[in-house]
Amino acid sequence: MSTKPIGMFDSGVGGTSILMELHTLMPNENYIYLADSKNAPYGNKTKEEILQLSVKNSKLLIEKGCKIIVVACNTATTNAISHLRSNYNVPFIGIEPAIKPAALHSKTKAVGILATKGTLSSDLFHNTSSLFTSGIKVIEQVGEGIVPLIEAGKLYSPEMEELLKSYLEPMLSQDIDYLVLGCTHYPYLIPILNSILPREVKIIDSGLAVARQTQTVLKTRSLINKSQQKASVKLFTNGNLDVLKSILADKFETSYLDF
Structure with a gap:
């Protein structure tokens, strides 16, 4: 279980700022990131729409075997994280303005x-x-x-x-x-x-605090990846792949995925 990836999602490329903090703190972990750019921004959507999108993204990350999910989006956290924690067995880490x-x-x-x-x-x-x-x-x-x-x-x-x-x-x-x-x-x-x-x-901003909280939860649940194998970081976007690549300067594997 500990070698399974950390899952993350955001309404686009923004949550990669959290990914960078996580990867710096825990470089041995595997990561899967969903950039839901097709539906960005979440900030002007209704609570019901935000909840539906958060559930969709969480289900996909769970299907991909993620051991923990970081809701790398302030809007999704404030509107959906209580529902996500109540309905799924994996731990969820949220983000709020500091x-x-x-x-x-x-x-x-x-x-x-x-x-x-x-x-x-x-x-x-x-x-x-x-x-x-x-x-x-x-x-x-x-x-x-x-x-x-x-x-x-x-x-x-x-x-x-x-x-x-x-x-x-x-x-x-x-x-x-x-x-x-x-x-x-x-x-x-x-x-x-x-x-x-x-x-x-x-x-x-809240990036480092979120990374530290994620690490704490992984340690508490004995989910820290202690494998010596090379870690993988996979990013998927349903929007413009070039924007995601430019933000990350081609540092990680990026792919288009229609989700």
Whole structure:
């Protein structure tokens, strides 16, 4: 069982930012990643649609023999992970915006969060946020249009830069000192964000925390892969294969799959 792969899915290429953290932390593990680019973005879909897509992806990963599934999508986590955990025997790891460390360390008592509509409107996000943001001004911004640009291969484009500036300026005017990234696509924006944000504004994402939590669950369940065989990383997309390859610089095996 321990040599079976870690399964992952996201509404496109964004969750590969989590994959990279996992692979760095646990290079001996095998991975299967599903980029559901055909249905991206999840953030503007209904809860029922998000649930159906999450079930579809999870079933496929279970069929491929995955020992654990990382829901590498904030929107899918906040809208579907309770259902997934209740209906399938494999452990599920979710991802939420890292609002807690931002709120705890903010000196200006103002933090910004850039996330999808599906994440910001979810009960899980609001419950988590309310636990840690007493006395903190939280400026929420729906990142409308960001995921489609990344999925279209326009990560470093004038359109992206202008869009990000329009989202960040209202946050900066309210003196934020932390920006929380609430979508797994968004870590790929960090070079652009750093060129726009003042140096004192810190960016936080959840990638490393998710990787560590996955490792902890695998250890607890005695599922760590101790095999000396060369590990495999397989990525499947139902969208533009070239976009996935460009994001990963052809580092891993990538294939088209109609799912």
